[in-house]
Amino acid sequence: MIDVLHLAALALAAVGAGSLIGMRRGVGAPEIAAAVLMLVGMSDAMTVALLPPVVWFAIMLPAAIALAVRCRVPAALGDRSPSAGGRLSAHLALGLVTTAALILLMATIPAADVAGAAASSPHAQAHAHGGGAGMPQALGIALGSGTTLLSVIALRAERSWRHRLHHTTMAASTVLMSAIVVL
Known part of the structure; x- marks a missing residue:
């Protein structure tokens, strides 16, 4: 099951990065580099x-910090409009932070725990691993939920189908990565 989630998350991220690369307006090299x-x-x-x-x-x-700085000073760069480019840069900067956090969280869950998580109760896991055993799962839920909320906001602001495809696939990929941590 985890392998299917990994594969689906990677496929969705590849579609999202590809749609970003295919955009003509509001996308610069830093945004494409962030997606890649x-x-x-x-x-x-x-x-x-x-x-x-x-x-x-x-x-x-x-x-992510460098991209956020770019988001804050879009007019000085002159290669995109402040509103469209700034939103995309902010979305990608948050995506970098979320992806980095989820990569760390996925590493904190040993393979044996992932395989046996469905069979054991949260109470038993807390005693076996200490009181903070549920923290990676709580963070995974928060990151997945936050990404979904921010993507819905971005979808309402975007008119281009490529922008919408990018936001949707990246959000779905993040939710799948969150599911890997939560399961």
Whole structure:
């Protein structure tokens, strides 16, 4: 089941990054780089794990900060309109932070716990792993819910079908990654 969720999350992220690359207006190289970075980080974390999750976090967090700075000063850059480009940059910056956090959270759940989580109760898990055993699941639910809410807001503001496709697929990918943590 976890492998199916991994594969679906990667496929949706690839569609979202592809739709972003195909946009003509409001998308610059930093936005495309952010989408590709999320896709590469997810691919590595969910498959071969060449880099540890903490390294992906250390790469994605400064990238998110840089993108957020770009979002705050869009008019000075001159390559896009402040409203459209700023919203997309902000959405991608939050996506980088969320992806980095979920990559870390997925690493905190050992494979044996994922396989046996359905069979054991939360009470038994808390005693076996300490009182904070439910924290990764709570954070996963919060990240998935927050991403869904922000994507709905973004969908209402966007008119382009490619923007809508990007927001929808990236949100669905994040929800699937959250489900991996929660299950």
